Amino acid sequence: MKVMIIEDSQDFRRKLENLLSDEYEVTSAVDGQEGLEKLRENKVDLVITDLNMPRLDGLSMLKKIKEEGLGYECPPIMMCTTEFDPQLKKQGKECGVSFWLVKPISELRFLKVIETLLT
Template sequence: MSKIVLTVDDSRTMRDMLRMALVAAGYTVVQAEDGVHGLEVLAGSNPDVIITDINMPRMDGFGFIQNVRGGEEKHRALPILVLSTESDDAKKQRARAAGATGWIVKPFDPVKLVDAVRRVAA
């Protein structure tokens, strides 16, 4: 059975790129358009890994990560990778403090993305 990845990004193009890279590597992908939608999708699915953007409307990635970590027990230890155009250390530290597992800078290399997902989903 393939592992499930939840991607949370407000860009349709980015969601499509993530889906292509992950499906080609054998993952099942569920998607959300922002943090609020991500929490709704998470409630109805059981992903093995989450990939989230930071800059999104309604609820940003930091708020999303904090909600996942403070939410249902079964989701508290889920690996969460941040995928963002942001790369400054303060934002990375803030994401780690919220509970992020790792950070990938956009634009992403599909091979490196899949490698990162494999590392945290093991």
């Protein structure tokens, strides 16, 4: 299974990579623009993205995916962010977010959500 992590915080991105790399093939991007480019080049089974990032934020990236497609069926999407505003969650759902997880995260809960999204 292939997982794409799109996260501008290097420390948090590495933490997620370390949590997942034993079980999954992990690819990373530092912002929404790089994530969008990599998603178009590589089919993945799950996307984990931050909301607030430079160049292209998470919701804008998801809107582009929804409008333009990826060339393959869009995988489940987990938004992993410090934001918990209900309006943002609603926008995320409209853009295809399957699960909204608020930072800081519980590693156990994070891994359980990943497992659920991939089954």
